[in-house]
Amino acid sequence: MNIMPNSAAARDIAYYIHPQTNLRRHAEVGPVIVSHGDGVYVTDENGNRYMETVAGLWCAALGFSANERIAKVAYDQMRKLGYYHTYRHTANESSIDLAEKLIQLAPVPMSKVLFQCSGSEANDTAVKLAWYYQAAMGRPDKIKIIGRERGYHGSTIASVSVSGKPDMHADFPLPLPMMRHTEYPHYYRQHRDGESEEEFATRMAEALENLILAEGPDTVAAFFAEPVMAAGGAIVPPKTYFAKMQAVLKKYDVLFIADEVVCGFGRTGSWWGSQTFDLQPDMISCAKALSAAYQPISALMVNEKIHQAMLAQSDKLGAFAHGYTHAGHPVTTAVALEVINIYEEMDIVERAQRVGGRMLSGLQALAAHPMVGDVRGVGFLAGMELMADKATRTPFEAGTAGAAADKFGRQNGLILRVIGDRLAFAPPLIITEDEVDHMLAMLSKTLDQAHAELTTA
Numbered sequence: 001m002n003i004m005p006n007s008a009a010a011r012d013i014a015y016y017i018h019p020q021t022n023l024r025r026h027a028e029v030g031p032v033i034v035s036h037g038d039g040v041y042v043t044d045e046n047g048n049r050y051m052e053t054v055a056g057l058w059c060a061a062l063g064f065s066a067n068e069r070i071a072k073v074a075y076d077q078m079r080k081l082g083y084y085h086t087y088r089h090t091a092n093e094s095s096i097d098l099a100e101k102l103i104q105l106a107p108v109p110m111s112k113v114l115f116q117c118s119g120s121e122a123n124d125t126a127v128k129l130a131w132y133y134q135a136a137m138g139r140p141d142k143i144k145i146i147g148r149e150r151g152y153h154g155s156t157i158a159s160v161s162v163s164g165k166p167d168m169h170a171d172f173p174l175p176l177p178m179m180r181h182t183e184y185p186h187y188y189r190q191h192r193d194g195e196s197e198e199e200f201a202t203r204m205a206e207a208l209e210n211l212i213l214a215e216g217p218d219t220v221a222a223f224f225a226e227p228v229m230a231a232g233g234a235i236v237p238p239k240t241y242f243a244k245m246q247a248v249l250k251k252y253d254v255l256f257i258a259d260e261v262v263c264g265f266g267r268t269g270s271w272w273g274s275q276t277f278d279l280q281p282d283m284i285s286c287a288k289a290l291s292a293a294y295q296p297i298s299a300l301m302v303n304e305k306i307h308q309a310m311l312a313q314s315d316k317l318g319a320f321a322h323g324y325t326h327a328g329h330p331v332t333t334a335v336a337l338e339v340i341n342i343y344e345e346m347d348i349v350e351r352a353q354r355v356g357g358r359m360l361s362g363l364q365a366l367a368a369h370p371m372v373g374d375v376r377g378v379g380f381l382a383g384m385e386l387m388a389d390k391a392t393r394t395p396f397e398a399g400t401a402g403a404a405a406d407k408f409g410r411q412n413g414l415i416l417r418v419i420g421d422r423l424a425f426a427p428p429l430i431i432t433e434d435e436v437d438h439m440l441a442m443l444s445k446t447l448d449q450a451h452a453e454l455t456t457a
């Protein structure tokens with residue numbers, strides 16, 4: 001790539017570290033600088049326009065356009081009160097309004113809300129509260145947290161430790177010593193010959209139970225799960241999975257934390273993934289679509305059981321010794337509240353079912369393609385497995401199928417999210433039926449081109 005001196009790309013290479021990026025290679029290829037957005041499209045500084053099939057990082061639920069309504073709310077709030085914190089009995093109005101709204105929307109009875117600025121921080125807070133709760137219950141040794149292989153809960157030290165991503169632990173002294181990981185429910189790839197979805201789910205629940213028994217139930221505080229594993233590959237759980245997993249958690253008095261950072265706010269065809277899969281969590285983290293990514297904000301909801309333990313801790317210890325400077329920021333909370341108003345006006349759940357249903361049936365039609373092994377999804381969230389040989393479930397050589405899909409996708413105007421041998425689809429929730437059809441047509445062309453390249457090499 002020809003990088004002009006003093007250009008934005010040259011200055012990027014000079015000054016910037018990019019997450020999830022090969023830093024050596026970045027200095028050679030430089031950045032794709034996105035300069036503006038319109039609806040589900042983004043345009044780079046060279047004028048290339050792409051449809052974003054995963055809403056950036058699963059977050060831009062209202063797309064990438066300038067949004068006058070949201071901008072006005074932020075502007076008005078900045079003019080009224082640019083900042084005030086929520087420490088030591090202090091509050092600001094918009095964070096109270098948003099807390100109330102979240103409790104009203106919660107999929108199961110929830111009691112209180114804590115704000116943070118990212119999904120990682122919300123999950124870190126949940127880990128701390130699981131420990132705090134168990135300590136309040138007189139069980140200070142019940143500190144182990146169980147996540148799932150390939151689960152993703154964030155980059156901060158506790159959240160990444162619960163995540164089952166060895167690539168994100170490597171060469172950091174991670175995961176933290178009290179974190180454990182159980183199997184992940186990828187039925188298509190992991191099921192044994194002749195094993196039904198229900199039998200597979202039973203095996204997953206047995207693996208969880210065996211892990212809890214091996215560790216000692218008196219040492220296990222909590223279990224973390226995303227309703228649909230997003231960064232793990234857009235993996236929809238098989239039938240009966242969560243019912244069986246939750247029965248095990250109940251049996252051993254293990255808290256359940258639902259990570260709704262991706263699934264919350266309509267993504268799975270209900271307000272919450274917990275509704276889609278009938279979850280009964282003790283805590284729920286959310287972020288991303290909470291503000292449609294117009295502001296960095298996350299929330300953790302806790303049920304009354306957790307809240308009562310927190311009250312007991314205040315009696316014992318004094319203050320709740322935890323907090324973030326920008327948590328409950330008046331601008332971020334005002335924006336999130338307006339975003340939720342927009343979702344309600346749009347009837348985001350109906351839209352995710354109707355337009356998401358069209359996306360899903362179109363993707364499922366592509367399951368007939370020679371390189372597509374499996375397609376599963378709910379609402380506006382779907383995963384597609386790319387396979388060299390569908391009959392024997394044999395993948396292509398590692399990385400090659402995803403790289404080919406990515407390359408041809410870009411040529412066809414699509415930004416695709418490749419996760420190993422999988423493609424994940426989670427477009428902005430405002431995508432129209434015509435845009436879904438265009439995405440499917442360009443995807444079909446992309447798969448043909450990728451297949452031709454991979455099979456003639």
Ligand SMILES: Cc1ncc(COP(=O)(O)O)c(C=O)c1O
Nearest residue numbers: 118119120152153154230261262
């Ligand atoms: C399910 C899930 N939880 C947590 C996070 C972390 O959120 P953040 O990047 O805002 O810290 C992510 C990010 O992709 C996520 O997908």
